[in-house]
Amino acid sequence: MPIQYYIYLCLTLFCIGIIGVLTRRNAIIVFMCVELMLNAVNLLLVAFSKMHYLAAPGTEGANSTVGTDGQLFVFFIMVVAAAEVSVGLAIIVMMYRNTHSVDINFLNRLKN
Amino acid sequence: MSTTEILFFLLSALAVFCAIMVLVSKNPVHSVLWLIAVFCAISGHYILLNAQFLAIVNLIVYAGAIMVLFLFVIMLMNPNTDKESKKHVWMKLAGVSSGVCFLLLLVQMVYQSTDMGGKKILMSDGNIGLIKNLGKALFSDFVVPFEITSVLFLSAMVGAVVIGKK
Numbered sequence: 001m002p003i004q005y006y007i008y009l010c011l012t013l014f015c016i017g018i019i020g021v022l023t024r025r026n027a028i029i030v031f032m033c034v035e036l037m038l039n040a041v042n043l044l045l046v047a048f049s050k051m052h053y054l055a056a057p058g059t060e061g062a063n064s065t066v067g068t069d070g071q072l073f074v075f076f077i078m079v080v081a082a083a084e085v086s087v088g089l090a091i092i093v094m095m096y097r098n099t100h101s102v103d104i105n106f107l108n109r110l111k112n
Numbered sequence: 113m114s115t116t117e118i119l120f121f122l123l124s125a126l127a128v129f130c131a132i133m134v135l136v137s138k139n140p141v142h143s144v145l146w147l148i149a150v151f152c153a154i155s156g157h158y159i160l161l162n163a164q165f166l167a168i169v170n171l172i173v174y175a176g177a178i179m180v181l182f183l184f185v186i187m188l189m190n191p192n193t194d195k196e197s198k199k200h201v202w203m204k205l206a207g208v209s210s211g212v213c214f215l216l217l218l219v220q221m222v223y224q225s226t227d228m229g230g231k232k233i234l235m236s237d238g239n240i241g242l243i244k245n246l247g248k249a250l251f252s253d254f255v256v257p258f259e260i261t262s263v264l265f266l267s268a269m270v271g272a273v274v275i276g277k278k
Contacts, residue, residue, distance in 0.1 A: 001117065003231040007222050009124045013150075015215035016131045022207030028140055028186060032147050035178070036131060039154050042170075046163050046241075047233055054234040067240050068249045074166055075246070078173050079261050083268035085178050089185050090275040096189050 006047035013040035027092050027102040031085075038081050042074045116235045119160055127153035140186045144179055151175040161233070163241030 013036060020033030049070030056066035092102060099106045130149040137143050151174045158167035222228060239245060250258055 001120065001233050001235050003228060003233055004222060005120065005124075006233065007228070008219060009127070011215060011218045011222070012128055013131055015211050015218075016128070016135065018214060019208055019211035020135045022211060023204045024135065026140060028182065029134075029143050032134065032143060032182065035174070036134065036147065036150065039151065039170075039174070042166075043154055043157055046158060046161055046166060049240065050161050050163075050233045050235075050238065051231055053238050053240050054232055065240060065245055065249065068245060071163055071166055071241055071246060072249060072254055075169065075250070076257060076261065078169060080264070082173055082178060083264055085181060086268050086272045087275065089181055090272040093185060093189070094275055094278060102189065 003047065003051050006044065010040045010044040010047070013037075013043075025103050025105060027095065027104050027107075030104065031088055031092065035081065035085070038077065042077055045070050045074050045077075116160065119156075120235075123153050123156045123160065127157075141183065144182050144186065147182075148175050148179050151179070158241075160236060161241065162236050162238055165241060165243045165246050 017033045017037035017040065020036070021030050024030055024033070049067035051067075052070070053067035095107070096102055127150050130146045130153065133146040134143045134150065137146060151170060155167045155170045155175070158164075158170060
């Protein structure tokens with residue numbers, strides 16, 4: 001299958017995430033759209049790792065490990081995303097405690 | 113059209129539709145459920161690419177743990193949906209149009225590039241995505257980042273507790 005199909009799919013998902021970040025006001029939904037963008041990038045990394053696996057010379061051997069790095073990067077991105085979500089949701093809960101709302105309009109200045 | 117292509121287009125349509133539904137649904141709980149559907153579709157793509165380890169990890173970590181955390185926070189705060197401030201319709205239109213323009217720019221760039229010309233992906237074959245090979249690479253070449261990850265998790269845990277306690 002051509003690589004372009006996966007590139008177009010991931011670009012579409014990424015841009016849907018961008019539109020969500022730009023248009024929604026709920027902080028939790030903005031955060032979810034960031035997760036969507038991260039997942040689009042993960043999918044593209046896996047697709048490129050399979051592309052390199054196919055393109056590398058000598059892939060006929062069953063124990064070729066070309067392209068393993070890309071999939072391990074995806075694994076590390078997932079790990080970092082899990083840590084990021086825990087801290088980000090704690091910040092959102094703290095913001096809700098202070099302002100009784102999750103609207104990001106209240107965050108237009110960080111002071112007070 | 114082969115079975116793999118049909119599955120690809122089905123999963124892609126599902127992923128894009130569910131991603132759009134994440135944006136347009138008013139209730140945040142519905143958004144979380146649609147996002148879980150997106151993650152399941154992306155896991156299907158991983159299985160299609162024979163990246164079995166990442167498919168399972170994506171389901172467990174993203175669709176399982178992270179989304180449950182989101183759902184838990186939303187239900188904890190119980191925000192009334194009618195209180196969400198009305199944004200000006202022109203601002204929404206500007207956001208959507210700039211996003212679509214960005215998408216068109218990137219698509220045009222990929223379409224015009226000659227490097228991507230005859231590149232193919234190996235679908236549903238190849239064993240670099242199996243747990244055995246990934247584990248070997250993870251514990252030989254990537255041991256140091258793997259250990260640093262544990263420190264990152266510890267600091268994230270401490271940070272979340274400190275922020276949440278105030």
